[in-house]
Amino acid sequence: MTASALTGRPESRSRRVPLAGALRGTGVAGHASAVIIVLAAFVAVFGRWLAPYDTVDPNPVLAFVGPVGGHPLGFDFEGRDVLSRLLAGAQTSMIGPLAVVAISLLIGIALAVASAWRRGAVDATVSAGLGIVFAFPGILLAVLSTAVFGAGLPAAAIALAVAYIPYVARVLRGAALKERSQPYVAALEVQGVSGAAICVKHIIPNLSSLIVAQATIMFGWAMVDLAAISFLGLGVQAPTPDWGVMISENAVGIQQGYPLPALAAGACVIIVVIAFNVLGERLLERSGS
Amino acid sequence: MAESSGTGPSGGAPVLSVARLTKRFGEFTAVNDVSFAMPPGGSLAIVGESGSGKTTIAKMIVGLERPTAGTITACGRDRSTVSRSARERRRRGGEVQIVFQDPYTSLDPRQSAASAIDEVLRLHHGWDGARRAARVSELTSLVGLDERQATALPRALSGGQRQRVAIARALAAEPRVLILDESVAALDVSIQAQVLNLLADIRDETGVSYILISHDLAVVRQLTDQAIVMWRGSVVEEGATASILDDPRHEYTRRLRASVPRPGWKPARSVGVK
Amino acid sequence: MSSPLLEVSGLTVTLPAGTVLRDVSLSLGAGEALGLVGESGSGKSMTVKAISRLLPPKAAATGSIRFDGTEVGALSGPALRAFRSGVAMVFQDPRAHINPVRRIGDFMTEALRAQGVRRGEALARAGALLSEVGIGDAAARLRQFPHELSGGMLQRVMIAAALLTEPRLLLADEPTTALDVTTQAEVMAILDELRRERGMALLFITHDLELAAAICDRTAVMYAGQVVEVRQSDVLHDDPLHPYTAALAAARPDISRTEPRLRAIPGRPLSAFEAPPGGCAFAPRCEFAEEACRTAAIPVTELDGGLTRCVRATALRGQLAVTHG
Numbered sequence: 001m002t003a004s005a006l007t008g009r010p011e012s013r014s015r016r017v018p019l020a021g022a023l024r025g026t027g028v029a030g031h032a033s034a035v036i037i038v039l040a041a042f043v044a045v046f047g048r049w050l051a052p053y054d055t056v057d058p059n060p061v062l063a064f065v066g067p068v069g070g071h072p073l074g075f076d077f078e079g080r081d082v083l084s085r086l087l088a089g090a091q092t093s094m095i096g097p098l099a100v101v102a103i104s105l106l107i108g109i110a111l112a113v114a115s116a117w118r119r120g121a122v123d124a125t126v127s128a129g130l131g132i133v134f135a136f137p138g139i140l141l142a143v144l145s146t147a148v149f150g151a152g153l154p155a156a157a158i159a160l161a162v163a164y165i166p167y168v169a170r171v172l173r174g175a176a177l178k179e180r181s182q183p184y185v186a187a188l189e190v191q192g193v194s195g196a197a198i199c200v201k202h203i204i205p206n207l208s209s210l211i212v213a214q215a216t217i218m219f220g221w222a223m224v225d226l227a228a229i230s231f232l233g234l235g236v237q238a239p240t241p242d243w244g245v246m247i248s249e250n251a252v253g254i255q256q257g258y259p260l261p262a263l264a265a266g267a268c269v270i271i272v273v274i275a276f277n278v279l280g281e282r283l284l285e286r287s288g289s
Numbered sequence: 290m291a292e293s294s295g296t297g298p299s300g301g302a303p304v305l306s307v308a309r310l311t312k313r314f315g316e317f318t319a320v321n322d323v324s325f326a327m328p329p330g331g332s333l334a335i336v337g338e339s340g341s342g343k344t345t346i347a348k349m350i351v352g353l354e355r356p357t358a359g360t361i362t363a364c365g366r367d368r369s370t371v372s373r374s375a376r377e378r379r380r381r382g383g384e385v386q387i388v389f390q391d392p393y394t395s396l397d398p399r400q401s402a403a404s405a406i407d408e409v410l411r412l413h414h415g416w417d418g419a420r421r422a423a424r425v426s427e428l429t430s431l432v433g434l435d436e437r438q439a440t441a442l443p444r445a446l447s448g449g450q451r452q453r454v455a456i457a458r459a460l461a462a463e464p465r466v467l468i469l470d471e472s473v474a475a476l477d478v479s480i481q482a483q484v485l486n487l488l489a490d491i492r493d494e495t496g497v498s499y500i501l502i503s504h505d506l507a508v509v510r511q512l513t514d515q516a517i518v519m520w521r522g523s524v525v526e527e528g529a530t531a532s533i534l535d536d537p538r539h540e541y542t543r544r545l546r547a548s549v550p551r552p553g554w555k556p557a558r559s560v561g562v563k
Numbered sequence: 564m565s566s567p568l569l570e571v572s573g574l575t576v577t578l579p580a581g582t583v584l585r586d587v588s589l590s591l592g593a594g595e596a597l598g599l600v601g602e603s604g605s606g607k608s609m610t611v612k613a614i615s616r617l618l619p620p621k622a623a624a625t626g627s628i629r630f631d632g633t634e635v636g637a638l639s640g641p642a643l644r645a646f647r648s649g650v651a652m653v654f655q656d657p658r659a660h661i662n663p664v665r666r667i668g669d670f671m672t673e674a675l676r677a678q679g680v681r682r683g684e685a686l687a688r689a690g691a692l693l694s695e696v697g698i699g700d701a702a703a704r705l706r707q708f709p710h711e712l713s714g715g716m717l718q719r720v721m722i723a724a725a726l727l728t729e730p731r732l733l734l735a736d737e738p739t740t741a742l743d744v745t746t747q748a749e750v751m752a753i754l755d756e757l758r759r760e761r762g763m764a765l766l767f768i769t770h771d772l773e774l775a776a777a778i779c780d781r782t783a784v785m786y787a788g789q790v791v792e793v794r795q796s797d798v799l800h801d802d803p804l805h806p807y808t809a810a811l812a813a814a815r816p817d818i819s820r821t822e823p824r825l826r827a828i829p830g831r832p833l834s835a836f837e838a839p840p841g842g843c844a845f846a847p848r849c850e851f852a853e854e855a856c857r858t859a860a861i862p863v864t865e866l867d868g869g870l871t872r873c874v875r876a877t878a879l880r881g882q883l884a885v886t887h888g
Contacts, residue, residue, distance in 0.1 A: 186407040187455070190351045191462060192382030193411055194375050201408075202397050338743035339714075372743035378674040388765035447831055448603075477602040478770065482814035482827035489824065504744055511825065531821060548748035549818055550773035558697070 026282035036275035044094040051084035064258040076261040089241035097222035103161035108168025116176035130166035138163035146234040156235040209287035217280030220273040293391045310359035321522040332499040334509040337519035386459035390471035392451035396443045402454040409461040428457040449480035468500045568593040569620040574626035581836025585788045598775025601785035604834030651725035655737040668705030671724045692723040715746035732764045775798040788835025789846035794869035804871035809883035
């Protein structure tokens with residue numbers, strides 16, 4: 001039966017969605033989160049040059065000195081300006097999650113769409129394999145991987161990406177199966193369009209709003225996980241500024257009555273992660289999943 | 290009973306024929322030993338209700354299902370088995386095309402009509418952009434879409450307009466046979482009339498043959514010359530559409546005919562309980 | 564029966580998107596059947612939702628809907644529950660309106676048991692009604708789950724369930740649209756028979772003019788959120804009062820004749836919120852439209868026992884059926 005009175009009228013919105021339109025329907029919280037994310041990205045790119053003071057050389061005399069003129073957040077355990085370290089640290093704190101999301105999406109989408117397209121034995125095998133990987137918590141895989149490949153961001157990020165693949169694949173497989181069963185896909189098959197072309201040119205683009213929403217949420221999770229891994233000393237290594245590392249190396253200050261450096265780094269992580277989570281959830285709602 | 294010989298006025302070979310077509314899903318037989326032939330430029334209705342097997346036949350003809358037994362021949366070539374190559378799939382696409390029932394899910398929501406038609410043209414021909422654009426324009430005019438509608442996304446189009454896009458996309462492959470799988474069933478009465486007229490015009494202009502899958506006997510009468518009536522997977526009656534409808538022989542056809550609302554019609558209960 | 568069982572007057576419903584019903588008036592006497600016919604956007608479903616108090620949350624309704632003399636919009640609490648058992652509804656898709664994890668018997672007897680009827684008694688009544696709608700072996704059916712029944716059978720269950728509370732009015736919103744045509748004929752016959760037996764009033768919504776005429780004494784035709792014609796069903800097809808009704812009837816292919824071309828109405832059906840504020844909403848597509856049709860608001864006029872919203876109705880009398888015969 002045709003559309004009801006409410007939807008029978010064709011919409012006449014223009015096809016070019018302006019940037020503000022990309023955030024339409026996400027509410028005040030969504031817009032605010034987007035602002036925070038943009039700021040964080042900006043700092044991630046330019047942080048090193050924005051930092052007013054040196055971020056690497058230790059200056060023991062100034063260790064844990066509180067805020068003074070020109071140093072609003074004081075000094076860390078090695079006497080370095082906290083604000084500068086935070087600005088410079090944004091980069092590794094955000095590049096790691098970016099790599100994790102990019103790798104897990106790429107592989108996860110491929111596996112999900114291939115399973116949904118071929119169904120049958122291929123789907124069953126992939127699902128079983130992913131089920132095994134799913135059983136491993138991300139951090140455990142990261143610990144294993146650093147034990148094998150040595151500590152450092154790349155090993156940790158790749159391990160985490162592998163841990164996230166099953167999640168991505170599971171979410172997208174369901175949506176891909178639904179798209180695959182739509183008549184327009186059958187129409188393309190009847191035309192003689194190849195399976196690969198249908199998946200890449202039609203099915204995946206129709207999953208894009210779901211993919212963007214998931215990527216946003218996962219970025220937040222990856223950030224927390226990587227910060228934890230760095231906190232454990234397995235990810236980014238000191239003296240590289242990184243928020244996770246900063247929490248760990250300045251943690252001793254909390255007991256000694258100098259909580260600011262550690263808390264400031266923690267706050268940065270929390271604020272950015274929440275922003276990604278909130279925006280991701282709003283986008284997910286909007287994509288109709 | 291008029292038997293379709295499958296040859297057209299010029300006596301040419303049938304453009305589509307199926308022989309002893311059968312489909313079983315495990316224990317269940319969806320299509321049982323069905324045979325028919327369609328002359329070039331002809332129009333055949335496959336009439337039935339749910340469970341009759343009519344949609345399964347359509348799917349087998351276009352390759353979305355594989356027959357358990359029997360043969361399907363289109364344009365002189367056998368297509369009973371899965372195509373072996375991409376080229377073969379494309380060639381079959383250029384022989385038989387299909388328009389589905391639901392206008393709201395039979396178009397890619399992210400593709401405009403022009404883009405969808407262009408994709409089909411690129412697939413089947415090695416033309417340059419200008420020639421393709423000209424053909425897109427011809428096809429959209431043929432189905433009665435204006436410039437705005439041709440470049441709009443499906444969500445900006447009504448059900449009837451979307452079906453026109455689906456028809457244009459199917460015709461872009463220049464098929465000899467177009468299968469209409471309940472293609473007007475989901476449309477408002479006044480729009481259905483427009484699309485039926487359009488389909489008749491297209492047949493006059495391009496000489497394409499139709500296979501109309503439908504449960505709506507009035508639509509079947511309007512659009513087709515020949516018909517086969519299906520019930521639970523088997524053909525129970527076949528012949529010229531007009532004579533089947535004016536003088537149904539089989540009990541099921543009679544019951545079907547008697548169930549169609551028309552001026553002065555009163556529904557009657559069948560005897561006994563189910 | 565002097566006062567009608569159901570009286571809708573000047574019903575106007577607006578949503579944030581726009582007006583969906585404009586000055587709709589209908590009346591239905593006890594035991595009478597009225598068909599409500601329209602295409603997409605005509606407002607027929609919205610009218611039924613208004614009557615059964617199932618409008619979407621953001622809808623604003625003005626005008627009056629009276630059931631048995633009482634204003635429906637003002638009901639609440641026990642009075643509303645009494646209204647719900649007096650007015651039953653059958654929807655288009657039975658599977659969307661039944662809980663798939665509960666047995667048929669539980670579903671059917673729920674309303675009765677809420678009224679205090681004992682379970683055994685309620686099941687007996689349900690079984691009896693299942694037999695009336697032509698479902699044999701009622702005892703077994705009552706124990707089955709919805710997925711075990713076909714669409715046609717499930718719709719008959721819905722009808723039986725609706726009749727269990729012995730309603731005085733049945734609202735049926737496209738109850739047979741999703742069914743095969745032979746099943747439709749069966750279900751329509753059942754509806755007709757049971758309605759007459761019980762002296763129940765019926766408001767039957769459909770897009771099919773002939774289907775409505777089959778079991779309804781009168782038929783109302785809606786277009787763009789308004790009622791444009793109300794007429795005795797047996798004369799509606801051959802002697803319509805409104806050009807839209809005539810055009811709708813003519814657009815349908817004839818099962819007994821092959822015509823070279825159908826008389827299609829140009830353009831497409833308008834929804835209420837696309838309709839211009841002044842003038843007839845159908846004028847742009849109407850072959851009889853004149854200047855007067857486009858300017859002022861068109862009132863409803865009475866003509867030959869029917870109602871029509873056409874200023875040229877008297878002038879066009881007798882011409883409509885001839886042109887679209």
